[in-house]
Amino acid sequence: MSxxxxxxxxxxxxxxxxxxALPWVLDRIPAGMRAIVVDNGSSDGSAEVARAGGALVVECRQRGYGAACHAGAQAATAELVAFCDCDATIDPGAIAAMARMILDGQAELVVGRRRPATLRAWPVHARLANRELARRVRRRTGARLSDLGPVRVARREPYLALGISDRRAGYPAETVVRAADAGWRIVQSDVVYLPRAGRSKVTGTVRGTVRAIRDMSAVLSR
Known part of the structure; x- marks a missing residue:
């Protein structure tokens, strides 16, 4: 492998x-990779913690998961860009294997398939919602995905050229749709999913899950 x-x-x-959660995450960034923490309006000192941990910090004033992802991708300079949550649910070390799949020519987009380490790692309401959304994305794109999770890897310049426009929770779904429409090979790779530090803004509550479903559904209906 490369x-x-x-x-x-x-x-x-x-x-x-x-x-x-940031110290745990930043301590696990693989050697040779750079962490870009996109602060989306934190009030708990996250930006300072990230800088102390050696990350590049980008300020994103527009609220929304997609807005933060877009700002980070624009700030990136490496050949490959990866996305990962920073709530300690996923060890970023898993990105090394996903990156090798891109470098070895196996795919243009690799998406992490979450494998819960415990029953409480992934709330049932969120898991069921994700399963249905993944089914709809498969039907729309033909991509054999069973998870629309937060971990993704692609070559940076072609990724930015996809023109992903969603700035909310529909960003992962639009990533897959636009990549499929561009003829990209899309594969998934298993990642261990751990109980998060604190409560998720998206999947930790029913309200957050409903918001994510709404945003992703809007992407799929375009």
Whole structure:
């Protein structure tokens, strides 16, 4: 397999009040990769924690998961750009294997398929909603995905050229739709999913899950 070198991967970490989880995440960034923490309006000192941990910090004033992802992708300079949550649910070390799949020519987009480490790691309401959304994305794109999770890897310049426009929770779904429409090979790779530090803004509450369903459904109806 091709090695992952210093200049090949920037990891974008959208962040909203994740000061407690950031040290764990940043300590696990693989050697040769750079963490880009996109502060989306935190009030708990997340940006300072990220800087102390060696991350590049990007301020994103427009609220929304997609807005933070877009700002991070624009700030990236490496050949590959990756996305990962910074709530300590996923070890960013898993990105190394996903990046190698891109470098070895197996795919143009690799999406992480979450495998819960415990029953409480992934709330039932969120898991069922994700399953239905993944089914709809498969029907729309033909991509054999069973999860629309937060971990994704692609070559940076072609990724930005996809023109992903959603700035809310529909961003992951639009990523897959636009990649499929561009003829990209899309594969998934298993990642261990851990109980998060604190409560998720998206899947930790029924309200957050409903909001994510609404945003992704809007993408699929375009």
């Amino acid at each position: 090695p992952v070198t210093d200049a090949e991967v920037d990891i974008v970490l959208p962040c909203l009040n994740e000061a407690a």
